[in-house]
Amino acid sequence: MEGAKPIKRDSKIVVAVDESEESMFALSWCLKTLFAEDTNSTLILLYVKPQSPVHSTYDAAGYMFSSDVVATMEKYGNELVHSVMERAEAVYNNFDSHIKIQRIVGRGEAKDVICNTVEKLKADTLVMGSHGYGFFKRALLGSVSDYCAKHVKCPVVIVKHPARN
């Protein structure tokens, strides 16, 4: 069953990044730990934007957003993508390596988008922070990492920020 297969050096490793320090720490851990020097593996940075308010102009309480608010939220969302990806690339650039990198921006419910992306890419490993995606949502619904650890087929690494320890 568990024979001495050669180490797979062309893996696809997905790191789910968000606004949290923890997800940047997870990325850093991943680069230090999972990417050997002679690797051919690809690092896939995945960021999930929340569902666009353009497609759901009513919020949970039934209020309708004006088009101005919708446009502002959309702009804010785009700036957030840019800012998270920039931070992630700063972490990546700290590692003097020739790691192949791919960026994916998904949209929708984080847990679903992460699981679907991992399956679609046939990723070999998923790395993510244990928290992120909002305290209240997590407290109410369970964390995104819990869900992904249960639902994706590949190994899942859950990394915690040391400051929380």
Add this chain to the structure above:
Amino acid sequence: MEGAKPIKRDSKIVVAVDESEESMFALSWCLKTLFAEDTNSTLILLYVKPQSPVHSTYDAAGYMFSSDVVATMEKYGNELVHSVMERAEAVYNNFDSHIKIQRIVGRGEAKDVICNTVEKLKADTLVMGSHGYGFFKRALLGSVSDYCAKHVKCPVVIVKHPARN
């Protein structure tokens, strides 16, 4: 925060093994993925025996075990440790490496023993299967891996057996 620190080559990596194929697969994944060729890291095989019936001769329904049954269960438990550790070492021996190995047999509630051992050793990573430790217990109480992912401070890798996919 996430500087380009050199890869830590003297990590302590705990793999929680049990009777399941999945935990052997997790061990195999760990050896292939987390142990670089020039590593100084230590692989710590951790097996947790259930609480000895000698110390609790009443089962959940209030039946008392006779001393014969207790002795038989104790013997069975010891044979299980031996069998699991032997299987784990067969997996380990498949990898032609000079990885330092340490064996720990704990006793008690698996989730508590795993978390306590990881903390006590100041382990760098915990690797485990997503299931194991009994279907009913898992269904009733949630899986051991869920609990450990929430409670240990270091990164936790949850590995699934491909046959379940």
